[in-house]
Amino acid sequence: MSKKKDISRRDFLTKTGGCSLALLSCPAIIANRRPTLRVLGTHVTLQEQLRKMAMKDLGINLEFEPKGSAAVLQKAASNPSSFDLYEQWSDSINILWQAKSIQSLDTKRIANWNEINSLSKTGKVSLDGKIGLGDSPHKLLYVQQDGSLGERLSDSVSFLPYVHNVDSFGYNTKFIEKGTAYETESWAWLLDDRYKGKVGIINAPTIGIFDCALAAQAAGLMKFANIGNMSITEIDQLFSILVAKKESGHFSGFWGSVPQSVDYMVDERVWLESMFSPGVSSARGKGVKVTYASPKEGYRAWQGVLCLSSKTNGQIKDVAYEYLNWWLSGQPGAFIARQGYYISNPQRSRPFMKVSEWDYWYEGKAASEDLRGTDGKISVYKGELRDGGSYLKRFSNIAVWNTVMDNYDYSLEKWYEFLNS
Structure with a gap:
């Protein structure tokens, strides 16, 4: 998100709260007016440094609930009202979709959607690469006309592809x-x-x-x-x-x-x-x-996913999209590269990494x-x-x-x- 948009959000929250600029010296009052986004996921990406970075950049409150893989999936499938965004891996998508625990995402609201590389969209990052057996993410990505998930391109997707690794x-x-x-x-x-x-x-x-x-x-x-x-x-x-x-x-x-x-x-x-x-x-x-x-x-191999709860709507849904876009904004991808993970639009993160980091993590x-x-x-x-x-x-x-x-x-x-x- 740009700085200009961030400031307008803060101004809006101040005005709608009936506050004057003088109340900017009362952070507790302002903080209570900030929307809170609840993210359910694993310890892999729900890290305190990332939570603080996102809150600072977006001007929101973030609640991370990290659990083990099985516990995360069980809670998300059985209680979609317990989270706003779900973060885990693409192998959970079929279960969540069939349980109606998540809703589709509109790619037109993802600012850098066109930058996401071919791995997530076609299953291959190079012409001679192996797609691999099982559920390559592109097989589960696009929402089809009949409501199923498949490979045919559409503007509706079941998840945002972001971090991934082998x-x-x-x-x-x-x-x-x-x-x-x-x-x-x-x-x-x-x-x-x-x-x-x-x-x-x-x-x-x-x-x-x-x-x-x-x-x-x-x-x-x-x-x-x-x-x-x-x-x-x-x-x-x-x-x-x-x-x-x-x-x-x-x-x-x-x-x-x-x-x-x-x-x-x-x-x-x-x-x-x-x-x-x-x-x-x-x-x-x-x-x-x-x-x-x-x-x-x-x-x-695995593909990290960010999904909207089927119960997320209104202002929180807008905030959720801001958080999705934040993940593809560059700096978060650079951060997770330092733990050996990749981001789906790596060129956006390259300026936020030292040459030595890019050469080691991406170039080998x-x-x-x-x-x-x-x-x-x-x-x-x-x-x-x-x-x-x-x-x-x-x-x-x-x-x-x-x-x-x-x-x-x-x-x-x-x-x-x-x-x-």
Whole structure:
């Protein structure tokens, strides 16, 4: 949002409150007049620094409610009146859309919509890139004439594509010899007996199941016809393998939030585990030598989404659009780049990043100086290369997208049986 528009909002709020300019010295009175936007999501992006940045730039109150992935989805699907904006990943879209928990967005109200790159709109960021199995975000993006979601272009979309990344697993090179990206690093490591008792998995049914499935297939324990949409038989076989591993003491724990994954690694409870990029950055900032694997089988990719609650309307809906536009304004994208995430219109963020930051995070070049993460601690040291290389390289090697499969309900039941076994 421009400064001019920001000032007019503040003037409007002052006048409609029946206040004179003299009351500007009474911040408590003015603050009570500011609209409050409630955002439900995960610890990944609902960070205090971002909340403060947005409140300052937009002149609003922001309430962030971060939870673990499963808890966020459950609350959003069952109680849309509990939030104004939902923030998570595209694999939750089908569930929320079918539950009528979210409403469509008008792309004409998204100022930089045309800047959003082809990854979100076509599933590919380069001509020779792999779209990946499962629900590539573009398959769920556009609202069709019959109210369903699909690939046909329209001005109505189910979500705003913003932050995104490819995920794999992190491993501590203090205990595990560093592998070669795309050559020797493999999902199979998660089920390797050499690491028995030192493996962590994310406790998110729509994510952890793919980490485990990729590991089982890479280890030669089973094959899937389509790993992005497993059959009942395949799900049964997979969980038979996983339960046997769990009962043998193979898994050390199942983490539910990024901070917990960091604790697992820092405390050496695990040597390798499912990880998100902010967790890797944070663990490195605490002195742990974590490598973020670039599996030869390909990554598990995800698309961050911002969605409007079906109950959001009036002034709060207008404020929600301002917040959506703020995310594509440049500085927020630069901020999240420092934790290893990408924004859907990266060129807008480039001027807000140092050349050394852009070259490392987006271009895959060696760091020309020490780089700090969002926590202010050094997470990248001079001379280091980003695990997996450039943005184009990483997103040209997608094995599967986070997905809610046709047999989701059955897989969910088996997941909890696995956890309780």
